[in-house]
Every structure is written in C-alpha cells, then in structure tokens.
Amino acid sequence: MKLANIRNFAIIAHIDHGKSTLADRIMEQTATVSKRQLSEQLLDSMEVEQAHGVTVKSRSVRNFYQADNGQEYEYNLIDTPGHVDFAYEVSKSLAASDGAILLVDATQGVQAQTVANLRLALKHNLTIIPVINKIDNAAADVAATEAQIRALRPEFADVTILKISAKTGENVHQVLEAIYQKIPAPQGKPDAPLKALIFDSQYDSYQGIIADVRLIDGTLKSQQKLQLMQGGSIFNAQAVGIFTPDMKPVKELNAGEVGYIVTGIKDIASVQVGDTLTTAENPTKNAIPHFKPAQSMVYAGFYPKGDTSYEALKQAISKLALNDSAFHYTPEQSEALDAGFRCGFLGIFHLQIIQERLRDEYHVEVLTTAPNATYHVYLKQPQPKQEYLTITNPAKFPDFSEIDYVTESYVKAVITTPNEYLGAVMKLCDQHFGEMVDLDNQQDLVTLTYKLPVSEIAYDFFNSLKSITHGFATLDTEFLDYELVDVVKIQIQINYAAVDALDIIVPRQKADLIAHKLVKKLKYTVPRRLYPMPVQAMVENKSIARVDVPPLRKNAAVNGEKRSISKKQQLLRRQSLNKRQAVKSDIKLPQSVFDAILNINEPD
Numbered sequence: 001m002k003l004a005n006i007r008n009f010a011i012i013a014h015i016d017h018g019k020s021t022l023a024d025r026i027m028e029q030t031a032t033v034s035k036r037q038l039s040e041q042l043l044d045s046m047e048v049e050q051a052h053g054v055t056v057k058s059r060s061v062r063n064f065y066q067a068d069n070g071q072e073y074e075y076n077l078i079d080t081p082g083h084v085d086f087a088y089e090v091s092k093s094l095a096a097s098d099g100a101i102l103l104v105d106a107t108q109g110v111q112a113q114t115v116a117n118l119r120l121a122l123k124h125n126l127t128i129i130p131v132i133n134k135i136d137n138a139a140a141d142v143a144a145t146e147a148q149i150r151a152l153r154p155e156f157a158d159v160t161i162l163k164i165s166a167k168t169g170e171n172v173h174q175v176l177e178a179i180y181q182k183i184p185a186p187q188g189k190p191d192a193p194l195k196a197l198i199f200d201s202q203y204d205s206y207q208g209i210i211a212d213v214r215l216i217d218g219t220l221k222s223q224q225k226l227q228l229m230q231g232g233s234i235f236n237a238q239a240v241g242i243f244t245p246d247m248k249p250v251k252e253l254n255a256g257e258v259g260y261i262v263t264g265i266k267d268i269a270s271v272q273v274g275d276t277l278t279t280a281e282n283p284t285k286n287a288i289p290h291f292k293p294a295q296s297m298v299y300a301g302f303y304p305k306g307d308t309s310y311e312a313l314k315q316a317i318s319k320l321a322l323n324d325s326a327f328h329y330t331p332e333q334s335e336a337l338d339a340g341f342r343c344g345f346l347g348i349f350h351l352q353i354i355q356e357r358l359r360d361e362y363h364v365e366v367l368t369t370a371p372n373a374t375y376h377v378y379l380k381q382p383q384p385k386q387e388y389l390t391i392t393n394p395a396k397f398p399d400f401s402e403i404d405y406v407t408e409s410y411v412k413a414v415i416t417t418p419n420e421y422l423g424a425v426m427k428l429c430d431q432h433f434g435e436m437v438d439l440d441n442q443q444d445l446v447t448l449t450y451k452l453p454v455s456e457i458a459y460d461f462f463n464s465l466k467s468i469t470h471g472f473a474t475l476d477t478e479f480l481d482y483e484l485v486d487v488v489k490i491q492i493q494i495n496y497a498a499v500d501a502l503d504i505i506v507p508r509q510k511a512d513l514i515a516h517k518l519v520k521k522l523k524y525t526v527p528r529r530l531y532p533m534p535v536q537a538m539v540e541n542k543s544i545a546r547v548d549v550p551p552l553r554k555n556a557a558v559n560g561e562k563r564s565i566s567k568k569q570q571l572l573r574r575q576s577l578n579k580r581q582a583v584k585s586d587i588k589l590p591q592s593v594f595d596a597i598l599n600i601n602e603p604d
C-alpha cells in the first residue's frame with residue numbers, strides 16, 4: 001500500500017465509553033472480520049479482560065477500507081485501555097499512531113480519563129477526531145456532551161463533531177470517512193534505511209519474542225539481518241506479519257505500516273519496548289527517542305504457592321513483564337516466605353490484573369503480600385555516596401534508631417464527582433491526609449485536585465471513592481514528588497517470632513488504630529495450632545496490640561476435662577514444649593492473612 005493511503009490511529013476514551021465496541025464496528029464495516037466471526041468485543045480476548053469487561057492490553061488490527069472517493073485505504077487501528085492504571089499502554093499505542101478518535105459517551109459526557117487521554121494524545125502531536133457515542137441510549141444528552149467537548153480545546157470550537165452509536169452502527173460510516181480525510185498519512189521514507197519502533201511484545205514458547213512494530217522508514221522482510229539499537233542484539237527476522245486481528249504472515253512491512261516481527265530471540269531481557277529496530281548492514285543513524293519508563297506506584301511481594309516452584313514463577317513473571325512493560329520485578333528473599341519477587345505496579349487494579357494473568361495465562365499460583373508505597377529513608381549516619389535509602393519493601397525499613405527522617409511518594413489526584421457527593425469526597429480525602437490544591441465547579445460536576453500520599457491511595461481508596469459516589473466519581477493520578485512524612489513500621493510477631501512478610505509502614509498517628517485492627521483480623525486468619533498463640537504488633541520495639549489465636553482443641557488445663565491427673569499433666573507438658581519450640585516462625589501463612597491487611601487503612 002502506498003504511504004499516502006495508510007492511516008495509523010488509536011481510539012481513546014474514558015473507561016466504558018465504547019472503544020472496543022467501536023473497534024468491532026470498524027472491523028465489521030471494513031469486512032476485516034465477518035459478522036459471524038465477530039463475537040462481541042473481539043479485541044478484548046484475554047480472560048481477565050472478559051472477566052472485568054475492560055481493556056487491559058492495547059491491540060492493533062489492520063483493516064482495508066473502500067472509501068466513498070473510490071480509493072482503498074489501509075487503516076491500522078489500535079484499541080487502548082481506559083483505566084488509569086493502564087495509561088502507560090495508551091501512551092505506547094499513541095507513539096505508534098498519527099491520529100486518535102476521542103470517543104465520549106453521551107450519557108456521561110466528558111470524564112477525567114477523557115481529559116487525561118486527550119492530554120497524552122496532544123503530547124504525541126496527534127490529530128484528534130472528537131466523536132460522541134451512545135446516541136441511541138435514552139439517557140444520552142448529545143447537546144450537553146457536544147458543549148463539553150467544544151470547551152476542551154479552542155480548536156474544537158468549530159470542528160464537526162460526529163454523533164454515533166457504536167452499538168447499532170449508526171453513523172459509524174462517517175467516522176470511517178473522517179479518518180482518511182482528517183488524519184495525516186505517515187511521514188516515512190520508503191527508501192531510507194530501516195527504522196522501526198518496538199511498541200509492544202509477547203513471548204511464544206516456540207517462536208521466541210514476537211514484537212509489535214511501527215515502521216518509520218524503510219522495509220522489513222523475513223530473513224533480513226536485523227539489529228536492536230539499544231539492546232545491541234543482532235538476529236535474523238524469522239517472519240513478519242500483520243494483525244487481522246489474528247496474526248497473518250506477509251512478505252514485507254513498509255514505511256508507515258504497523259505489524260509484528262518474529263525475532264526468534266529467547267532471551268527475554270534483550271528485547272525492550274521502545275527500542276529501535278534497524279538492519280545490521282545499513283543501520284539508520286538516529287534511534288527513535290526512548291519512552292520514559294513507567295514509574296511504579298505500588299509494590300508487593302510475589303511468592304510461589306502450592307505446587308508452583310520458584311523457577312516456574314520466575315519464568316512466568318519474566319514472560320509477563322515482557323508483555324507489560326509497566327510491570328517491574330526484582331528477586332527478593334523473605335524469612336517467612338523464602339525466595340520470591342518484589343514487584344512494582346501502576347496501581348492496585350494493575351496488581352490485581354497481573355495476579356489474574358499469572359493464574360490464567362501461565363498457570364502459576366502466587367501468594368501476594370500487602371502492597372506498599374515507596375519511601376526514601378534518610379539515615380542519621382548516611383552511607384557513603386548514598387543520600388537516602390529507597391525502600392520498596394517494608395521488611396527492609398531500617399531500625400527507627402538509625403533514621404533521621406523519611407519522605408514518601410505523593411501523587412496529584414484529580415477527582416471528578418457530581419456536586420452532591422462533594423462533601424463525602426472531601427471527607428474521604430481528609431481521612432487519607434489529602435491536601436486540597438484546587439476545586440473547579442462546572443455545572444453539575446466538581447473537579448477536585450488533591451495532593452495525596454501514595455500509601456493512602458494504594459489500598460482501597462479507589463473502591464471507597466466509587467462506593468461513596470455510587471460509581472459516579474473518577475480518579476486520575478499523576479506522580480508528583482517525595483514529601484516529608486511521619487511514619488513507623490508495624491512488625492508482627494506470631495508466637496513470639498517476627499514474620500517479616502507482614503511488616504507494614506503506617507503513619508504514626510494511625511499506628512495504634514491500625515495495629516489493633518490488624519491483630520484482631522489476624523486472630524481469625526492465622527492457622528490455629530493445638531495451643532494458643534499470641535499475635536503481637538510491635539512498633540519501635542514496643543508491643544502496642546496483642547491477641548491470642550485460640551487453640552484448635554481445648555486447653556488441657558481447663559477445668560471440666562474428664563481425664564486422669566496424669567493424662568492432664570502429660571498434655572500440659574506437651575503444650576508447654578510446643579510453646580518453647582516456636583522461636584522461629586514455622587507457620588505457613590495463607591493468602592487470607594495478607595488480604596487482611598489490604599483494606600486495613602480504610603475507615604470503618
């Protein structure tokens with residue numbers, strides 16, 4: 001296809017505004033897939049996506065469109081996720097696009113993620129086509145939505161805003177026509193040396209790493225000798241192809257096109273998203289500027305569970321990380337749980353999706369520790385060449401006697417809520433040490449901007465926000481900086497033995513409350529023994545809360561047991577022996593113990 005007839009575009013929107021449904025209609029109306037083939041939301045094929053009804057991974061698909069002007073166009077469409085935790089996926093897709101369809105649900109109007117994704121698209125200099133969706137819905141307020149869209153950008157003031165129903169297909173044809181009329185063709189040079197952006201990748205046990213590429217210049221063929229400019233690997237392309245949306249091999253990919261390449265490389269670390277692909281013989285001079293790596297907001301430990309071995313978990317995690325470049329991991333060792341990994345995520349929903357993908361796609365069982373934020377700990381006697389320690393695992397938090405002060409990562413949280421919930425939202429933010437930065441009132445909606453510590457929103461903040469606003473509020477977060485905080489570590493001892501995997505860092509002000517809640521929860525989740533076991537929460541070497549996990553059987557010393565005196569004495573001897581032995585904890589902690597910590601930070 002000649003460059004002038006290629007269009008690469010993404011569909012961006014707030015969550016549930018209909019991106020995947022529009023992608024389905026586009027594939028149907030361009031006959032990329034037949035109506036019969038088209039199960040609903042064809043591109044959301046992952047199990048987790050179907051279970052949650054959301055897009056998690058971006059996906060690209062090539063369509064051929066017979067336009068009303070008599071010409072044929074190649075439309076490379078990239079469907080993107082809408083949830084805040086997957087903004088990094090969106091930004092990778094946008095780097096491979098020249099334009100974006102900005103879809104807004106007429107029943108909800110412009111929402112937080114509409115604005116955030118539009119901002120991202122403008123950062124990539126994309127041409128935007130605003131489209132109003134769900135006009136068939138009785139609750140649609142098309143005029144109000146149109147006014148909101150026009151108010152977003154000065155250049156939207158007099159553009160045509162299309163009004164469609166992705167569900168019924170009404171006016172989707174107008175979108176197909178607007179794509180070639182409005183979005184520019186790619187700018188590449190077909191005769192220049194090969195320059196291609198790797199914007200995604202996945203691992204196949206037979207074919208090795210398969211990378212999604214967007215060609216800027218040149219041609220990419222199978223059996224070509226290729227080179228990765230950052231990673232340095234040199235390899236022969238095993239095959240090249242396109243997504244239709246299934247993988248379909250083609251002879252070559254040309255400047256401006258989007259497709260995949262089978263690298264044959266099995267070493268997972270050698271292919272990085274954002275790298276530039278070129279030929280080994282005649283390489284391009286300048287690499288494409290690298291993406292900014294995604295910044296992890298929350299961390300949690302992953303440990304093998306059940307029949308899963310450490311090696312199996314390691315394999316699964318490294319393959320998954322290849323497919324999700326916002327997911328980071330490093331090996332770690334816990335006294336209580338042995339060898340595992342400290343993993344970084346963009347948010348709690350991201351963590352949940354990764355857990356489920358490990359289970360569904362890699363069939364490994366994972367024990368997940370309670371999530372935490374990142375801390376910078378400044379010591380009284382700093383280590384040489386190290387101003388502060390970066391702590392992503394509470395077990396590594398230094399002893400309080402060595403600490404001078406601690407700073408914690410903060411985010412800017414933009415919350416959009418209907419007016420009636422304003423009071424409840426402000427109260428929630430106050431309870432989480434939020435500091436209001438801005439309040440903007442537009443008709444029935446209020447947009448609140450808060451500065452919040454990551455640890456306060458890492459747990460259940462988003463769910464609490466959804467619940468107090470009956471699902472109407474939206475949350476958009478952006479990393480700000482590190483700020484001074486007064487925090488302490490709560491250490492848990494079960495039967496007098498410290499369990500490092502249960503360590504948590506909390507604000508000093510809340511330590512007492514959280515410690516009491518925590519031991520109470522542990523009372524019913526720690527597996528029982530034949531004897532009672534104390535569970536204690538320690539802060540700065542002092543026990544501040546304690547409960548006893550009840551024994552499995554009655555205590556032999558309890559009155560009313562119909563046994564002989566000698567039998568009782570024998571039982572008592574055994575019980576006290578058990579107590580003395582339990583110096584190092586040998587208790588196998590089930591997932592429910594860690595889940596008990598998950599929402600500990602929430603007000604009752």
Ligand SMILES: Nc1nc2c(ncn2[C@@H]2O[C@H](COP(=O)(O)OP(=O)(O)OP(=O)(O)O)[C@@H](O)[C@H]2O)c(=O)[nH]1
Pocket residue numbers: 013014015016017018019020021022041053054055056080081082083133134135136137164165166167168
């Ligand atoms: N009435 C009506 N419903 C629609 C229309 N378009 C999408 N929907 C429905 O809206 C819901 C969300 O649509 P999706 O296409 O999954 O939305 P999405 O933007 O891809 O969502 P994420 O991938 O989670 O960000 C689904 O139940 C669709 O059936 C439309 O034009 N009219």
